[in-house]
Structure formats: C-alpha cells, structure tokens
Amino acid sequence: MMNAQQKIDTPISVISAGYLGPSLTPNQEAAWDEAMLPLNPDDLVQKMMGQPMRRAGRFIKLVCLGALACLNRVPPEELKEKKIGIFLATGLGNIDEILPFITQVFKHDGGFPSPNQFANSVSNAAAFFLARASEIKGVVLTISQEELSFESALWLAQSYLESGELDLALVGGCDVFTPSVEDYRERMNLNPGHYRNAPMGEGSSWLLLGGGNCANKLGDISSVELENSVKEIGKTSPDHLLKQCEKLAARILPAIEDRGTSRLFLPGFRLFDIDEASWKKHGWGIDNYLPHCGISSTASAFGLARALLSRKSTLVVH
Numbered sequence: 161m162m163n164a165q166q167k168i169d170t171p172i173s174v175i176s177a178g179y180l181g182p183s184l185t186p187n188q189e190a191a192w193d194e195a196m197l198p199l200n201p202d203d204l205v206q207k208m209m210g211q212p213m214r215r216a217g218r219f220i221k222l223v224c225l226g227a228l229a230c231l232n233r234v235p236p237e238e239l240k241e242k243k244i245g246i247f248l249a250t251g252l253g254n255i256d257e258i259l260p261f262i263t264q265v266f267k268h269d270g271g272f273p274s275p276n277q278f279a280n281s282v283s284n285a286a287a288f289f290l291a292r293a294s295e296i297k298g299v300v301l302t303i304s305q306e307e308l309s310f311e312s313a314l315w316l317a318q319s320y321l322e323s324g325e326l327d328l329a330l331v332g333g334c335d336v337f338t339p340s341v342e343d344y345r346e347r348m349n350l351n352p353g354h355y356r357n358a359p360m361g362e363g364s365s366w367l368l369l370g371g372g373n374c375a376n377k378l379g380d381i382s383s384v385e386l387e388n389s390v391k392e393i394g395k396t397s398p399d400h401l402l403k404q405c406e407k408l409a410a411r412i413l414p415a416i417e418d419r420g421t422s423r424l425f426l427p428g429f430r431l432f433d434i435d436e437a438s439w440k441k442h443g444w445g446i447d448n449y450l451p452h453c454g455i456s457s458t459a460s461a462f463g464l465a466r467a468l469l470s471r472k473s474t475l476v477v478h
Contacts, residue, residue: 172318172381173374175328178230179365179465180222181453182337186229187469189452194359197337201225208232209293216289219254223286223334224293226364230330230465231294234368242327245299245320248287249313249333251306251457252347256338286334298326307348307430309333310461314384317369332366333458348457356429361454365461367468378468382412401431402439405477413475424471426463426478429455 183190184199186208192199201221205213208228213221227246231239287300299320303313310333317329337360338344344360369381409423423444427434436446449463460478467476 170318170322172314172321172384173370173377174367174379174381174468175370175374175377176230176233176368177366177378177465177468178226178228178233179363179453179462179469180226180229181363181462182361184225186225189466192361192454194341194361194454197360198339198362213289217254217257219256219334219336220286220289222336222362222364223248223332224290226334227290227294227330227332227366230332230366230368239328243298243325244296244328244330245317245326246287246291246294246296246301247313247317247329247331248290248302249309249331249458249461250286250302250304251309251335252338253283253302253304254286254336255347256336259338294330296330307428307457308386310458311384311386314367314369314381315386318381318384321369321371327370329369330366331369332364333461334364335362335456335458337362337454337456348455350455354430354432355455356427356432356450358429358450359454360456361450361459362456363453363459363462365453365458365465367461367465383408399438402442402444405444406442408477409475422474424467424474424476426460426467426476428460428463428478 178187180186181189181192182197182199183192184201184204186204198218201218202212204225205221208225213224283304284300284302287302291297291300301316303309303316305312310331313331313333317331320326321329341360370377405425413421424447425439425444426447426449429450434446439446447463447467449466450459452466453459453462464476464478467474
C-alpha cells in the first residue's frame with residue numbers, strides 16, 4: 161500500500177477503453193454462468209487476431225483480446241510513431257499455467273516441465289505477447305498488488321506520462337477463473353459475510369491513456385489515490401465512504417464547465433453494506449457492475465472501462 165502523500169491529481173486523458181468479461185464478448189454484456197467457466201477463447205482469438213496464438217495459455221489470450229478490444233477503437237494512424245507503454249495489472253496472475261508447472265517441479269521428484277509450461281509461467285509473458293501482437297516497443301511491465309493491482313498500474317502509468325517518458329499508456333487488468341469456485345474464493349480470501357453477493361468471474365479490461373490535452377477523448381481520470389488510512393475496507397462505515405466521495409466531488413467538479421455533471425459510485429466487491437437510499441439522497445447513482453463480470457482481483461478495471469464507454473458527463477468514483 162502506498163501512503164497518503166503519494167496521490168495523483170493531474171488529469172489523465174482516457175483515449176479509448178475496452179472490456180472483456182466472462183461471456184467473452186468484447187465491449188458487450190452477455191449472459192454467462194459461473195458453472196460454465198472457463199469458456200474457450202480460441203474462436204474469439206481467430207476472429208480478432210486472424211490466426212491462432214501458438215504457445216499461449218488462456219491467461220495470455222485473454223490479456224491480448226481485452227487489450228485489442230481497446231486498441232481497435234483507435235485509428236491506427238493515431239498510434240504510429242508514438243511512445244507507448246504497457247502496464248498489465250493482475251492480482252493472481254497466470255494461475256492456470258503456474259499450478260501445473262509448480263506441481264510438475266515440486267511434487268514429482270523435480271521432473272521436467274514442458275517448454276510451453278515454463279514460457280507461460282514467466283510473470284511478464286502475457287505483457288510480452290501483447291507487445292508483440294500490438295507492435296508496441298515501449299516499456300512493458302506487469303504489476304501485481306492483490307486487489308489494488310489495477311489502481312497501482314494506473315498510478316505508475318500516470319507517472320510515466322507526466323515525466324514525458326511515454327506518449328500513451330495501455331493500462332489493463334486481467335484475472336482468469338481457475339476451478340474450482342471454492343478454490344478461487346479461497347485464493348482471494350473471500351470470507352463469508354465479508355464480500356458482496358456475486359458470482360466468481362474473470363475479465364480483461366483496458367484503458368488507453370494520454371496526456372491531459374488529448375483530442376477525442378472519452379474522459380479524464382482526475383484522481384488516483386492509494387491510502388493506508390483504512391486498513392480493512394470491510395470495517396469502513398458507509399457514511400465514511402460517502403463523505404470521502406463528497407469531498408472528492410467538491411474538489412473536482414468546480415473545475416468542470418458543465419455543473420450539471422451527474423455522480424456515479426461503483427462499489428467494489430468488498431463493499432457489502434451500501435445504503436443506496438442514502439447515496440441517492442445526496443445525488444449519487446449506484447452502478448453494481450459485478451453481475452456483468454463477477455468477482456476477480458481486477459474487476460475494477462471492468463467497471464471503469466464499462467462506465468467510460470456508456471456514461472457521458474458523469475463523475476465516476478470506484
């Protein structure tokens with residue numbers, strides 16, 4: 161956790177956004193069933209990339225598909241000769257490939273994992289595959305900080321943009337469902353009564369970010385804050401959260417020309433006691449995005465990308 165002094169208030173332009181949920185339908189909300197996960201992405205790979213991905217596991221494929229759902233919304237000429245970086249956030253990483261690799265090496269007298277198992281288990285493999293598929297040659301990083309992975313990636317990307325080291329930053333969050341449901345919940349430390357009632361899910365959702373003066377942008381990220389003042393979010397009172405959002409709105413909205421901007425709160429899966437009536441009384445809408453993506457460490461990336469593509473003149477707070 162970063163301390164309260166390390167916060168960002170320089171606006172970041174969101175040039176494009178894209179999201180891919182458990183239904184594997186890019187930028188669309190389609191029905192999906194927790195019991196049917198994980199779905200096979202190979203048909204979507206063929207459709208979006210024009211050819212199969214060799215030596216790539218499911219995590220790598222979803223990383224690339226989600227990022228392309230974002231990049232494909234931008235005219236190619238706008239990306240040419242730009243210094244672009246990739247910031248991939250993941251809470252649990254490539255569990256599908258890492259578990260067989262570890263099992264082979266440590267539980268069977270050493271053994272020899274296959275080259276594919278080894279290549280897919282490397283922490284930055286997915287970001288490398290994405291860089292090659294999108295022909296991005298800038299900084300390529302994987303950030304993992306449990307349930308603040310995506311927010312940490314945003315913070316880091318903004319630092320690169322502000323310093324001038326990059327023109328654009330492709331920032332995304334990807335976590336994949338790994339059977340069984342009970343094991344998945346245990347890996348995420350989801351104790352009964354301490355998370356919202358929602359199915360387990362997965363997703364690969366991305367934002368393409370630039371400096372503060374980009375044309376044709378979807379919106380701006382006005383603040384990224386990672387604080388350690390609240391150690392256990394489950395014990396935070398709903399009133400405290402509302403007051404924090406009201407303070408944030410008071411700081412940001414006066415700088416926006418359109419004073420009629422609506423307010424929208426996106427509650428994460430750890431917030432299980434939200435009094436919607438109280439929020440609405442103070443002018444806030446509540447968008448429960450979890451039924452569309454399920455619970456995963458980087459579900460916030462899905463919620464924000466979806467909100468940016470569907471909302472206009474709205475202050476969105478996750």
